[in-house]
Amino acid sequence: MQKLLKNDKLFNIVVPIFSAILGMLVGAIIMLIGGYDPAAGFSALFQGMFGSPKNIGEMIRAASPLILAGLAVGFAFKTGLFNIGVEGQLLVGWLASVYVGYALNLPAVIHIPVAILAAAIAGGLWGMIPGFLKAKFKVHEVIVTIMLNYVALYTTADIIKRYLYAGNEKSYKIQESASLSSGFLSDLTNGSRLHWGILAAVLMAIIMWFLLEKTTTGYELKAVGYNRHASQYAGMNVSKNIVFSMTISGAFAGIAGAMEGLGTFQNMTVLSAFTGTGFDGIAVALLGANNPFGIIIAGVLFGGLNTAAPQMNFNANVPSELVEIIIALIIFFVASSYLIRLLLTRFSKEGK
Numbered sequence: 001m002q003k004l005l006k007n008d009k010l011f012n013i014v015v016p017i018f019s020a021i022l023g024m025l026v027g028a029i030i031m032l033i034g035g036y037d038p039a040a041g042f043s044a045l046f047q048g049m050f051g052s053p054k055n056i057g058e059m060i061r062a063a064s065p066l067i068l069a070g071l072a073v074g075f076a077f078k079t080g081l082f083n084i085g086v087e088g089q090l091l092v093g094w095l096a097s098v099y100v101g102y103a104l105n106l107p108a109v110i111h112i113p114v115a116i117l118a119a120a121i122a123g124g125l126w127g128m129i130p131g132f133l134k135a136k137f138k139v140h141e142v143i144v145t146i147m148l149n150y151v152a153l154y155t156t157a158d159i160i161k162r163y164l165y166a167g168n169e170k171s172y173k174i175q176e177s178a179s180l181s182s183g184f185l186s187d188l189t190n191g192s193r194l195h196w197g198i199l200a201a202v203l204m205a206i207i208m209w210f211l212l213e214k215t216t217t218g219y220e221l222k223a224v225g226y227n228r229h230a231s232q233y234a235g236m237n238v239s240k241n242i243v244f245s246m247t248i249s250g251a252f253a254g255i256a257g258a259m260e261g262l263g264t265f266q267n268m269t270v271l272s273a274f275t276g277t278g279f280d281g282i283a284v285a286l287l288g289a290n291n292p293f294g295i296i297i298a299g300v301l302f303g304g305l306n307t308a309a310p311q312m313n314f315n316a317n318v319p320s321e322l323v324e325i326i327i328a329l330i331i332f333f334v335a336s337s338y339l340i341r342l343l344l345t346r347f348s349k350e351g352k
Contacts, residue, residue, distance in 0.1 A: 013289070013294070015289070015333075015334060016287045016288065016289060016294065016298065016334055018333070019287070019330050019331075019333035019334045020287070020301070020330050022329070022330075022333045023326050023327070023329035023330035023332075023333060024042070024326060026326075026329050027322060027325060027326040027329060028041075028042070030322065030325060031318060031322065034322075036316070036317070036318045036319075036322075037316065037318075040315075040316040040318070041312050041316045041318035041322070043315075043316070044308075044311050044312045044314075044315035044316040044318070045305070045308050045309070045311065045312050045323070046308075047308075047311060047315065048304075048307065048308025048309070048310070048311030048312070048315075049304035049305075049307070049308045050304075052190060053188065053189045053190045053192070054189050054190040054191055054192045055192075055307070055308065056189060056192075057185065057186075057188070057189025057190070057192025057193070057194035058189075058192045058193065058194070058307045059300065059303050059304040059307050059308070060194055060198050060300065060303065061192060061193050061194045061195060061197075061198070061263070061264060061303070061307075062302075062303035062304075062306055062307045063198065063201070063296075063299040063300040063302070063303030063304075064195075064197035064198045064200070064201045064256075064259045064263065064299075064303075065090070065197075065201075065256040065257070065259040065260055065264075065277050066256075066277060066280055066281065066284050066299040066302050066303050067198075067201040067202075067204075067205065067256075067284070067295055067296055067299035067300075068200075068201050068204055068252050068253065068255050068256035068259060068281075069086050069090060069252075069253060069256045069277050069278050069280065069281025069284065070281045070284030070285045070288055070295040070298060070299050071201075071204055071205060071208050071252045071281075071285075071292060071295055072086045072089065072123075072127075072249045072250065072251075072252035072253035072256065072278075072281055073086055073249070073281045073282050073284070073285035073290075074208070074285040074288065074290040074291070074292070074295055075208055075212075075245070075248055075249045075252060076245060076246065076249040077285060077290045078212055078221070078222060078225060078290055079221040079222060079224060079225040079241070079242075079245040080224060080225025080226065080228070081131075081134070081141055081225065081242065081245055081246060081249070082141060082142050082145075083127065083130075083141065083145055083246065083249045083250075083253075084141075084142050084145040084146050084149070084282070085126070085127065085130060085141075085144070085145025085146065085148045085149055085152075085250070085253075085278075086249075086253040086256070086278035086279070086281045086282075087149045087152070087153075087253075087274050087275065087276075087277070087278025087279055088126060088145070088148045088149035088150075088151065088152030088153065088278070089122075089123040089126045089127050089152070089249075089250040089253035089254055089257075089278070090123065090253045090254065090256045090257040090260075090275070090277060090278045091152045091153060091156045091257060091271070091275075092122045092123060092125075092126045092152050092155075092156060092254065092257070093119035093120065093122050093123035093126075093253060093254025093255060093256065093257030093258055093261075094119065094156075094257030094258065094260050094261040094268050095122070095156045095159065095160070095257070095261075095268055096118040096119050096121070096122035096123075096254070096257075096258075097115045097116065097118055097119035097174075097178075097254075097257060097258035097261040097262050098164075098174055098261040098262075098267060098268040099118070099164075100114055100115040100118040100178070101115045101174030101175060101178030101179070101261065101262055102173070102174050102175060102178075104175075104178075105175070105177075106177060106178075107177060108176075108177040108178070111175070111177040111178045112177075112178055112179075112180065112262065115174070115178045115258060115261075115262055116200065116255055116258045116262070118258075119254040119255050119257055119258035119261070120251040120252075120254045120255050120258075121251070121254070122254050123250040123251050123252070123253045123254015123255065123256075123257065124247045124248065124250045124251035124254060125247075125250070126148065126152060126250050126253075126254070127246045127247050127248075127249050127250015127251070127253065128243060128246060128247040128250065129144065129148060130144035130145045130148065130246055131242050131243040131244070131245065131246025131247060132243050134242050134243075134246070135238070135239035135240075135242040135243050136239065141246065149274065149278070153271060153273075153274060156268075156271070157270045157271060157272070160268060160269070160270050161270055164268070173266050173267045174261070174262060174266055174267065178262055179195075179262060179263075179266060180195040180196045180197050180200075180259070180262045180263035181193070181195045181196075181263060181266065182194070182195055182196055193263075193264055195259075195262075195263035195264070196263070197258075197259040197262070197263040197264075200255065200258075200259065201259070201296070201299070202296060204252060204255060205292035205293060205295060205296050206292070208252070208292045209292040209293070211248075217244075220236050220241055221241050221244070221245050223236060224236060224238050224241040224242065224245075225245075253278060253281070256277065256278075256281070260275070260277075280302060280306075283298075283302065283327060283330075283331045284298045284299050284302055285298075286331055286334045286335065287301070287302075287330060287331065287334055302327065305323050305326070305327060306323070308323075309321075309323035309324075
């Protein structure tokens with residue numbers, strides 16, 4: 001136990017697992033207080049996640065944008081920034097990918113990467129705005145990114161109304177050559193909407209890891225995040241690194257939007273409210289300890305919880321909103337990692 005408490009890397013792995021267990025336990029207590037059967041509720045929840053190939057396919061499908069949203073948040077965290085604007089960056093990336101997927105006539109081997117690249121550029125540019133304001137004018141990125149979420153929501157809605165749905169068109173579907181959907185994956189998972197976007201999510205996680213851990217640029221980005229004054233004294237361009245970090249973070253978020261536009265929905269309709277995926281990315285990044293591979297696991301977990309929540313209601317008569325409570329509890333315990341360390345320290349001392 002003492003070895004665990006002294007090893008920060010090992011502790012960062014244990015805390016999310018312990019937090020998930022605690023979240024489930026407290027969720028069970030809440031079910032009991034509410035007069036529901038926790039065993040039936042969790043049985044229905046796990047059945048909704050792993051009970052059939054279709055459920056597994058839907059869980060992985062839902063995980064793709066969550067992983068990328070988590071990478072966007074985690075990348076900013078790693079470099080000392082707090083990107084609350086993932087939702088807005090996701091929306092502009094979604095719009096860009098759908099437009100390219102609809103407007104261009106290209107072979108699939110070119111069309112799909114170009115559409116994803118367009119989403120990354122759109123999200124990156126949207127993320128660059130708060131980065132530039134932070135670097136040049138010391139405007140806090142939290143305020144700017146929150147406000148830009150609303151700008152993105154209403155701007156994309158206006159563009160869709162004016163141009164995409166102009167005339168008598170009732171749908172604005174992308175061309176087959178830009179689609180991430182797969183008949184093979186759908187058949188493999190008994191008709192789920194699973195698409196190839198999960199490969200893009202895993203690839204982006206590997207790229208994030210390589211950039212931060214194996215390159216000089218990544219070292220500079222993390223150094224600026226740890227101590228900007230020391231980095232500047234060492235000769236690093238702090239302003240450039242802040243802008244670059246937010247741009248890369250926004251690019252990840254933009255690709256998350258492409259997963260929805262090119263994969264799940266094949267189009268983009270007028271949204272009157274946020275999707276929630278960008279905000280869930282904060283929770284995914286926290287549960288994954290801002291580690292790219294931890295974020296993949298957390299994204300799959302959250303994808304499963306979100307897709308299986310209705311089954312709790314249908315099969316066990318447990319309100320699906322309880323899943324949101326469980327998710328909130330898990331994040332609460334992750335954020336209270338110092339408390340978990342304290343509890344484990346006391347337990348270790350009493351065990352002697």
